[in-house]
Amino acid sequence: MARVVGLGPDALRRSNLSTVLRLLHGEGRATRAELTALTGLNRSTVAALVRELNDHGLVTEGDAVATGAPGRPSPMVSVRTDRVAVLAVDIKVDSIAVATMTLGGTRLGQQRVRRDRHDTTVDATLDVLEELARDSLDALPRRQRLIGIGIAVAGLVRHPDGMVDLGPNLGWSQVPIGELLKARLRRRVPVTVGNDGDTGALAERVHGAGRGVEHLIYLSGEVGVGGGIISSGRPLTGSMGYAGEVGHVTIDADGDRCGCGNTGCWELLIGERAVLRATGRLGDGGQDALTEMLLAAGDGEPEARRGLAEIGRWTGIGLASLVNLFDPQRIVLGGLHAELHPFLVDAATSELRSRSLVATRSGAEIVPAAFGIDSSLVGAGEAALQPLLDDPTGTSAPAPSMPAHALG
C-alpha cells in the first residue's frame, strides 16, 4: 500500500502559514483584506497568521491603506527582505553565476562570469564558485541569515539526493556538487540541487513570464537544450527528478545521432550548433559567433533572418508535440532562445498552430523569459527558499538525512 499522509491540526496551521507567506513572496506585498480574499480563510485567522509571520521576522505590517473596495482600510503586509537570504548558484557550460536572494525574489550581489566551455571540470568549477560565493556572502548584511544554498546545473539531477548523475555538456558524471560546494564554503545550511531547466521554469512561474499561470512549458537553450514543465501549478519532476528533458524528444527518427544516444533529437534542430549553421555561421563558433549573429539579425541581415525563421519552424514543430502532451497556457523561451525569440516567434507560432489540435484551442502563446539567461539562477534561489515557504516557522520534522536534495 502507498503511504498517504493525513493532516493534523499542526500541519493545518503550517499549511496556512505557508499559503500566506507564498502569496506574499510571489506578490511582494498585499493588504490583509486581499490575503483574506485570496486564501478564503476568515479575517481573524489571516490576522493571526500575519502576526505569527511578523513574529518570525518574515513580514512587516504597515499602516492601513484604503483598498478602493468597500469596507475599512486594510493594513498592507510586505515580505521582509532584510532577514533571511539564500545563495543561488547557476552552473552552465559557458558561464557560472552566483547571487544572494531573499523573500520576494530580490537578488543582491549577482555576478556571472564567462568561461571556456572546454574547461568545465568539477574542480575548475568549484574554484570559480568558491570565489564568487565568498564575495556574495561577504556582502550580505550581518543580520541577514543564510538559510540555504540552491544550485542549478546543466545536467540530469537525481531526486531526492541532488546527485548530478550526468552533465553531458559539462563532462560530469556522478558529481555530488551540493556536498562539494558546501565543504568548500564551510556553511552548515541545507543545499538544494536542481536541473537548470526545472529551476528556470520555477523562476519564471513565480516571478517572471509565467506568473499567474498554472500550466507552463519552459524551454531553454545554451550549449544543449533543456526545459522544465509546470503542471497544475506544480513542477513536473518525474520519478527520479529527470522529467522535462525537452531537448531529447525525437523529432526526426532518421535524423543525426545525438550525444544522448538517441537520434533526431530536437536539440540537434534548434540548439546552438543548429542556430549557427542555419544562419550561415560555423557550428562550433560558440558565444562570440552567436553574439555577432544576433547583432546581424537585429540589423536585418537576410541570411541570419532566414536561418532564424527556419529555426523557428523547427521550434514550432517540437512545440506542437509538447503542447499536445502538456496543454500549457504559455510557453516561455529562456536562455539562448529568449534572445532568439523576436526572430523566430512568428514562424514558431504559425507552425505550432497549424500542427497542434491542442494549441489551436488553447491559443497558448510563446513568450520570452523575463530573466533571460538568469532564469535558472533565480530558480536555484527559489528552490532554496522552498523549505522556508513550506514551513515558515521551521517547526516541522527535522531535515531529511540527505542534506542535499533536489527541487521537489
Added chain:
Amino acid sequence: MARVVGLGPDALRRSNLSTVLRLLHGEGRATRAELTALTGLNRSTVAALVRELNDHGLVTEGDAVATGAPGRPSPMVSVRTDRVAVLAVDIKVDSIAVATMTLGGTRLGQQRVRRDRHDTTVDATLDVLEELARDSLDALPRRQRLIGIGIAVAGLVRHPDGMVDLGPNLGWSQVPIGELLKARLRRRVPVTVGNDGDTGALAERVHGAGRGVEHLIYLSGEVGVGGGIISSGRPLTGSMGYAGEVGHVTIDADGDRCGCGNTGCWELLIGERAVLRATGRLGDGGQDALTEMLLAAGDGEPEARRGLAEIGRWTGIGLASLVNLFDPQRIVLGGLHAELHPFLVDAATSELRSRSLVATRSGAEIVPAAFGIDSSLVGAGEAALQPLLDDPTGTSAPAPSMPAHALG
C-alpha cells in the same frame, strides 16, 4: 493574483475522511492499525474517521484480526459495495460499453457491444447507450443508490464542462454528451466526462497495472492512439483538459500527414492501420483483421511476428521521448496495445533503453494494462466516484454550476 485556498477545520476533517476512504477504495479493505500506519494520523482519530464513514454507510468494521505485527488485534475495515453505485460508460469507435461500479472498483452488469465504425453518429451512440444503461441500472439492487455517471470518450474533452470538443475518429465535434445522455436516462445525478486515455490511466493507477505507482504513462490504441499521464500521483490534465495526446507527438517530421493536421505523428507509426500493414494485412481491415492477425502471431507466423517487432521498434522510439519528458516508473500499454504487448515488448524495451538517458536510469518497465480494452470504462466509473472520494459525507460546497465536468 492567483487564488490559493487555505484550509479550515472542516476542510481538515473532510480531507482526512477522504484520505481514509481513498485508501480503502484502492485496497478494498485494511485493518484500523494499517490505516493508522498509512495515514500517519493517531489511533483515536482513525477510529473516529472510520466510525463516521460507517455511519454514512460507506464502510463496515469487522471483527478484530491478528495482524502478525506486535500489538493488539485490529478490526478489519472494508468498503461497502451494496450502497452506492455509479454508471460507467465507454464510447469507443468500434464498441460501446456500460457497467455499474461501486466502491472498491467492483463492476456489475457490464456489457460491451461492437458496432460499425462507420456509423458512430451521436444519435446512434445514444440509442445504444440508452438501452445498455437501462439494463445495467434496472439490475441494480433497490437500496443501491446511483450517485453519478462517468463517461469516457475517444476524443478531446474540454475541462471543466465536459464538452467533447472533437472526436476525430467518431466524427464528433462540440458534443455535450454528458447532458445528452442524462436527458435520455432522466437521472438527476452529476455527470463526469473524460478522455478515454485519461480515464484509462486513472483506472490502471488505482486498481490495475499501475497500483502503487506515482508516475505512470498509459498508452492505448484503438482506431487512434491515445493515452494519459499520472505524475506525482495526480492525473496530468493541462489547462483545458487536453493533455496527454501521446498519439500526436511528431516522431518523423517528414512523415505522412495525420488526420490531426500534423505530420509524422506516432499514431501513424504504431496505430491500428500501421499494425495491420506491418503484419502484411490490409490497413483498413479493422477488428476482424486484427483478431486474425493476433491469432496468427500467437501461432508463430513469421510475417506477423516480424511486423509486430517493427511496431515494437516504433513504440520504443516514441516511448523514449515520453520517458525523457515524464520520467515514469512504469509504462502501461492498453487497448489494442495490451494485446500486442507480448509480441512487441522486447523490441520496444530494447529501443527505449538504447535511446533514453532517463529510461536507462529508471529502468521503467513496459507492462500490459490489467483491464485490457476496459481500462477506460473502469476509469469512467472511477472518475464518477471522485466527488464521493473527495468528500465522503457530501457536506462541501454545492455542485458546480456546470453539471457535467471533466476528470480533474
